[in-house]
Amino acid sequence: MSAASYQRKLSFLLIVLALFFCTIQHASAKLDESADKWQNTLSVARGQTVFFYAWGGSKPINDYLRWASRQILTEYGVRLKHVKVADISEAVSRLKAEDGKKSAIDLVWINGENFAFLKQHQLLLGNLWEYIPNTRLLATDVLPLDADFGVKMDGFEVPWGVGQFNFIVSKAMASATSVTAESLLNLAKTHPQQLSYPRPPEFHGSTFLKQLLVELSNQDERLFKPATNKSKAELLPKFWAYLDKLHPFLWQQGEAFPSSSSEQMLLFQQRQLLLTVSFNPNQLHRDIAANAIPADSSLMYFEQGSITNSHNLAIPKGAPSKEGAKIVINFLLSERAQKRKLEGEWGDPSVISELQNTDSSLPSQQELHSSWQQVIEDAWQQRYGA
Amino acid sequence: MATTIRRLIIGLGWLLLAMIISLPVIGVLIGIWPGRFASVDALIDNLPLFLNYNGLGPSILYSMLASLVAPLVGFYVAFSVYTQYRFRPSWQTMERRLAPFLSLPHLAVALGLVYLFSAGGLIELGLGRKSITTLILAITVKEVPFFLFVISAIDRQIPVKKWLLQGRALGYSESASWWLLVFPLVLKQSKLALFAAMAYTLSVLDVSLLVGPNIPSVFSVLVYQWQTGFSERDLSFAFWANLTLIIMLGVSIFCLYIHQWISIRLFRYLAVMASPLVMLSKLSRLALAWFPLFSALSLGIILLFLLRSVGFWSGETYSLTLWQEEWLFVQQPLFNSLYTGLASGLIGIICALIALELQRQYRYFFADYIWLAAILLPQLSVVYGWQLAHTWINGSYSLIWVLVSHIPFVFAYSYLVLKGPFQSLGDEFELVARSFGYSYWQGWWRIRFMLLRPAILSAFAIGFSVSIAQYIPTLMIGAGRFPSITTEAVAIASGRDLNLTSLYMLLQSGLPMLIFIVAILFASRIDGKSHAIS
Numbered sequence: 001m002s003a004a005s006y007q008r009k010l011s012f013l014l015i016v017l018a019l020f021f022c023t024i025q026h027a028s029a030k031l032d033e034s035a036d037k038w039q040n041t042l043s044v045a046r047g048q049t050v051f052f053y054a055w056g057g058s059k060p061i062n063d064y065l066r067w068a069s070r071q072i073l074t075e076y077g078v079r080l081k082h083v084k085v086a087d088i089s090e091a092v093s094r095l096k097a098e099d100g101k102k103s104a105i106d107l108v109w110i111n112g113e114n115f116a117f118l119k120q121h122q123l124l125l126g127n128l129w130e131y132i133p134n135t136r137l138l139a140t141d142v143l144p145l146d147a148d149f150g151v152k153m154d155g156f157e158v159p160w161g162v163g164q165f166n167f168i169v170s171k172a173m174a175s176a177t178s179v180t181a182e183s184l185l186n187l188a189k190t191h192p193q194q195l196s197y198p199r200p201p202e203f204h205g206s207t208f209l210k211q212l213l214v215e216l217s218n219q220d221e222r223l224f225k226p227a228t229n230k231s232k233a234e235l236l237p238k239f240w241a242y243l244d245k246l247h248p249f250l251w252q253q254g255e256a257f258p259s260s261s262s263e264q265m266l267l268f269q270q271r272q273l274l275l276t277v278s279f280n281p282n283q284l285h286r287d288i289a290a291n292a293i294p295a296d297s298s299l300m301y302f303e304q305g306s307i308t309n310s311h312n313l314a315i316p317k318g319a320p321s322k323e324g325a326k327i328v329i330n331f332l333l334s335e336r337a338q339k340r341k342l343e344g345e346w347g348d349p350s351v352i353s354e355l356q357n358t359d360s361s362l363p364s365q366q367e368l369h370s371s372w373q374q375v376i377e378d379a380w381q382q383r384y385g386a
Numbered sequence: 387m388a389t390t391i392r393r394l395i396i397g398l399g400w401l402l403l404a405m406i407i408s409l410p411v412i413g414v415l416i417g418i419w420p421g422r423f424a425s426v427d428a429l430i431d432n433l434p435l436f437l438n439y440n441g442l443g444p445s446i447l448y449s450m451l452a453s454l455v456a457p458l459v460g461f462y463v464a465f466s467v468y469t470q471y472r473f474r475p476s477w478q479t480m481e482r483r484l485a486p487f488l489s490l491p492h493l494a495v496a497l498g499l500v501y502l503f504s505a506g507g508l509i510e511l512g513l514g515r516k517s518i519t520t521l522i523l524a525i526t527v528k529e530v531p532f533f534l535f536v537i538s539a540i541d542r543q544i545p546v547k548k549w550l551l552q553g554r555a556l557g558y559s560e561s562a563s564w565w566l567l568v569f570p571l572v573l574k575q576s577k578l579a580l581f582a583a584m585a586y587t588l589s590v591l592d593v594s595l596l597v598g599p600n601i602p603s604v605f606s607v608l609v610y611q612w613q614t615g616f617s618e619r620d621l622s623f624a625f626w627a628n629l630t631l632i633i634m635l636g637v638s639i640f641c642l643y644i645h646q647w648i649s650i651r652l653f654r655y656l657a658v659m660a661s662p663l664v665m666l667s668k669l670s671r672l673a674l675a676w677f678p679l680f681s682a683l684s685l686g687i688i689l690l691f692l693l694r695s696v697g698f699w700s701g702e703t704y705s706l707t708l709w710q711e712e713w714l715f716v717q718q719p720l721f722n723s724l725y726t727g728l729a730s731g732l733i734g735i736i737c738a739l740i741a742l743e744l745q746r747q748y749r750y751f752f753a754d755y756i757w758l759a760a761i762l763l764p765q766l767s768v769v770y771g772w773q774l775a776h777t778w779i780n781g782s783y784s785l786i787w788v789l790v791s792h793i794p795f796v797f798a799y800s801y802l803v804l805k806g807p808f809q810s811l812g813d814e815f816e817l818v819a820r821s822f823g824y825s826y827w828q829g830w831w832r833i834r835f836m837l838l839r840p841a842i843l844s845a846f847a848i849g850f851s852v853s854i855a856q857y858i859p860t861l862m863i864g865a866g867r868f869p870s871i872t873t874e875a876v877a878i879a880s881g882r883d884l885n886l887t888s889l890y891m892l893l894q895s896g897l898p899m900l901i902f903i904v905a906i907l908f909a910s911r912i913d914g915k916s917h918a919i920s
Binding site (some may be wrong): 051053055056057058059063066081083084085086087089090092093094096097098099101102104105113114116117121199201252254255256257259260261262263265266267269270271272291292374381382384385386 | 421422423439440441444445505506507515516517595596599600601602603611614616617697711715770773774777780783857861862865866867869873874876877878879880881882883884886
């Protein structure tokens, strides 16, 4: 080997080494920089008040946020105010009215269509994952956390908890834990008038339909891509044929549906229905513990997996207390907060790696592309809505 | 100089009224447009799709049916009850018992009915769980005490006893005299209350979702669904739906006018018949059953909620834990509601009196729908428009703005309660007072105001309860800085915790109940005095 060749190799090595050190240095500088930034955020946030728009219909959730407010106030000097809304569209409507200018909202609890709309119209603050240290704890390897109903999060929202579609069923009906479209139809036949689902476009109802569609089309790949006329024509007929068979056996022969999962729960409690719907796999145990439902009720989910999605936190672009809002998100992602959320009365599955246990989560089924939701809802209205 | 000041004051009065009246109109003009989220082309392109929406026709028919039947049936029942009880000693007890029912939110009454009478309820009456009949029934039941309250405010200004005596002198039975002599006037003066109940029925959302049909849904549910949607199509549909809603309101108002015309003519026609209204008299006697039924129902609902709130059905023992836990958090909302209710109630009364007095001086009363614009126009669009404007001017999220957002509604209700009694008071007494040397305003205060006190108290109580009930304006304009007992209660009721919902509904009813009781007690006392004088 010639000296020149050695020299070349050596210089190559040197360059590589130099590059390597540079990267390390750069990375650590970046780390320092972001640590600095976070320090800065912490000090700016002190004294801020964060107005957090979140659905206010659940006592365990409201209580959890009351607890979080106390913690955040003592630890960071940030005041968290839960603005209870009956429907989060009320927050979206305000953001629409403000159109990116100074906002009354600092933090909002959203997912799905709400997020897609706000992101599309650039009403949200970006780069949240970069700024908020605890996003590194997110279990991105095991949970589908990069997209929200098929729309990439791209740092415009941060996952807070996980929803998995499931049924709570009365002992009078079934004890099996999993269900297929076919076994569900049989249950409906053997228990006529005692099954139902929330009327679409209510999201539990729409999810129920999506579960059926996925199963009846053998998890066809086209369901995870934008719906086309061809895919619609090929995948939907079987699904409608199934619903045509199912509906006559439903509560009120399918001539009325519960308006919401809350109403379905009410009917379940009154024993008018033997089945209710939930997005929280731990709901069953919490409800039994609270004596809200009979102790022998059980959980049931679709055999091919529960449609799984996350519910998330986002900061409006015009939020006056952005720093405070980031502190709140960071706290809510911390192991302590996530643990209390999972193990406390709420029982909402965690999004961080440390707390991924298989006991409290169900086999999961990927969300369909969001275009399918509209397709199903429209066609449902056309076929059964009047 | 004096005339200049007087003109200035009158000018300012008109200006104030113009502002209150134009607020809802401005709101709806701004709020109805989807703005940059849907183009005009999209609006036009979506019109045929909107018209072809599956179930649109039946939805509209359901809503129209409910909006006419519920108020009218409620009104007739209320008047029948009134004729049966007015001169019984139990009337005052009954009036007092109206208070709790008047102050229960509509949703609470609907929930109570479902809990008590539907399949799976405590007493099975086979009440359909979700049907247009149940929806109409729930609203009618709730409107009866409202109309009774309004009728009794009107009644205090007319010499019913004298009329009934005259009726007897003419050979009519007492019941026939009620319908032939008193009813036409009461109907005319209740026109605005009927409008309000009609507009409420047309736009009510929570009750429709709970007990209304949903294959297809009533129209208000569709409007809400589109208005809170995102796609260009949803927003375009929302635009057309809001226009449709306004047209429906117009048609309903027209129908109510027609009803009034026919009904008054019918009674006039019946008056010359030999023994008129035998059937009606018999039917009216059925109204005697109303008092015990109604008392049982309101007691049942309140008891149900009380027991729920102490966890009666969800554990072996009941406890006050829920009350203890929530008490800390409901104080501020309760106080916020109280302040807003008192302030807007007072301002509402003053503005209504200004409106009536200025029209009296002007010798022209403007059409009623102008004054009731806030109640008649679709509230979600109106308030969304306000929210936009409030954002443009960078308004603060303070009590002042929340008040501004409540006043148009409170004003409209105060006006509808006061208009009849105000107009039925002639000028004679004031003329006499002036001949004794009192100035115009002295005479106004000492005679008109004093005679109107019972009606004013009723109007205040209604206005107060209307302010308490405002969810959308308080949330949208107060932006969460101003939580009221209603913003909390409505949010809680969207969930499925019935114990907590019961607790909040009781709390939400508490404030109006107090005010209604005070108003009814004072009104009957004042009433007694003025009767003693005359």
